[in-house]
Amino acid sequence: MFAISKDFAPPLKLIAPFFKIGVSFYLIAMMALLAFHGSFSYQEMAVAGWIHLFLLGFVMMIIFGAMAQLIPVVLEVGHAVVDLYYVILPLLGMGTIIMVMGFWLEPSLLSYGGVLVFISMIIFASEAFVTLKKTEIHTLTVKTIAVSNGYLLLGILTGFVIALGLSGVVTIDINSMLKAHIYAVLGGFVLLTVMGLSLTLIPMFSLAHGFDETPIKRGFILVAVGVGIVFIGSIISVTLLQWIGYITTLIGVGFYIYQIYSIYKLTVRKEMDIWAKSMLFGFSSLILSVILGIIYLLGATPPWLHASVWFFMLGFIGFLINGHLYKIVPFLVWFERFSPLVGKEKVPMLHEMYPKNQANMMFWYSSSGTVLGGIGLLIENDMLFKGGASFLIVGASFLYLSMSRMLRYGK
Amino acid sequence: MCQITKEAMFKAISTVIDPEVGFNLVEMGLIYDAEADEECNAKITMTLSTRGCPLHQMIKTWVQEAVEKLDGIGNVEVEVVWEPAWNISMAEENVKQALGGIPSN
Numbered sequence: 001m002f003a004i005s006k007d008f009a010p011p012l013k014l015i016a017p018f019f020k021i022g023v024s025f026y027l028i029a030m031m032a033l034l035a036f037h038g039s040f041s042y043q044e045m046a047v048a049g050w051i052h053l054f055l056l057g058f059v060m061m062i063i064f065g066a067m068a069q070l071i072p073v074v075l076e077v078g079h080a081v082v083d084l085y086y087v088i089l090p091l092l093g094m095g096t097i098i099m100v101m102g103f104w105l106e107p108s109l110l111s112y113g114g115v116l117v118f119i120s121m122i123i124f125a126s127e128a129f130v131t132l133k134k135t136e137i138h139t140l141t142v143k144t145i146a147v148s149n150g151y152l153l154l155g156i157l158t159g160f161v162i163a164l165g166l167s168g169v170v171t172i173d174i175n176s177m178l179k180a181h182i183y184a185v186l187g188g189f190v191l192l193t194v195m196g197l198s199l200t201l202i203p204m205f206s207l208a209h210g211f212d213e214t215p216i217k218r219g220f221i222l223v224a225v226g227v228g229i230v231f232i233g234s235i236i237s238v239t240l241l242q243w244i245g246y247i248t249t250l251i252g253v254g255f256y257i258y259q260i261y262s263i264y265k266l267t268v269r270k271e272m273d274i275w276a277k278s279m280l281f282g283f284s285s286l287i288l289s290v291i292l293g294i295i296y297l298l299g300a301t302p303p304w305l306h307a308s309v310w311f312f313m314l315g316f317i318g319f320l321i322n323g324h325l326y327k328i329v330p331f332l333v334w335f336e337r338f339s340p341l342v343g344k345e346k347v348p349m350l351h352e353m354y355p356k357n358q359a360n361m362m363f364w365y366s367s368s369g370t371v372l373g374g375i376g377l378l379i380e381n382d383m384l385f386k387g388g389a390s391f392l393i394v395g396a397s398f399l400y401l402s403m404s405r406m407l408r409y410g411k
Numbered sequence: 412m413c414q415i416t417k418e419a420m421f422k423a424i425s426t427v428i429d430p431e432v433g434f435n436l437v438e439m440g441l442i443y444d445a446e447a448d449e450e451c452n453a454k455i456t457m458t459l460s461t462r463g464c465p466l467h468q469m470i471k472t473w474v475q476e477a478v479e480k481l482d483g484i485g486n487v488e489v490e491v492v493w494e495p496a497w498n499i500s501m502a503e504e505n506v507k508q509a510l511g512g513i514p515s516n
Binding site for chain 1: 460
């Protein structure tokens, strides 16, 4: 028996800025796509700048805000020091801006921005570890949070070393360190976090029950081990190890996809709302990303890898996050402003609290943009890529507008 | 002898709506039992649609407050249990219809 009391729930004023700023960074990142072309190298500083803008400003910002709310739900205990999130937000926000400026304009800024991001993530990971120690719950999601935070620390450390290397402070093999860094953050932290949280959130919102968790357990172990192997293989520059790691990770993702399919088969709610549509597009993008990634590993040219990463980041991660925002934000607003009124006056239902037309426009523009942009990258067609970026900007604008409306609801 | 029946308590609890799905807890099949002793002290046994429900404590309080509105009621205790685990077959037909039916496996 457990209870999530109101004392465990962080206040809306603490969490809302993470979502508002995260969505703002998403809009800026989509606008910045217009400055790029359908053909590029992922080692370019400008590309690295955009990836950090998207991953730190949008993905990490939203994940941190969501974790502030979800950690007490998943762990069934309160945060160790929830007020630390007031410090994490400005450090991550400022650090991201300075880092991106470093990548785009002045490389000497990189280490300064890196330090701010480094501190914010150390605080986040430390707070999460201390909170983890308080719980007696040992579900798969809890284990996922522990392992993914470990990889986050490794990702931060390698990123910081790269920043020092680029600034000329230390001499390192930047290419090897970059691979380790990308894999620890994208595969180790982002993918494992999404896998863990989706196992809690997707059955909760779809009302699916009684599914077997064996596939996700296998998937989780394989991805965690696979990422570790690639990480070590990259640091010590052993290609064979990296290959074993790639294959292990891909098999793990396969198990994860199968788990989601088995949950989908047991889904009670068949309504295709913005959340359900976003999940469908997100997981379709993940499957496409895996297929493109396999083709690349079998010897295809770099555009196949670029398209694979594009569908993973914009299609899978982007849609999983944005789709859940339409569930999580109305809930937070409802919990803060309307739950005290239950039984005293009529309160809105959660689905009434998001603007459906704006949400649908977000979905159609963003999904069209993701597909067009992905094809543009694959065939290295600049016009298609820019067309996709334009659609994504419109979609992101609708996301921003609907986020503002959801946060103002009932104010 | 207490005059408060199980049906009266279920009716009182049916005013509590799950804000996520929009149905009351009774038609969702989340209320397993309600009994009152001779002094009209009530014990409600219920579950939730998901174990990680962030509204857990609040829903318990709403159920308690709804039953406390009954005339002559004594102490009200609400216990949340996880066995048997809730599934859609426990819901009323209108809920199953509105949600889109039972799973396809």
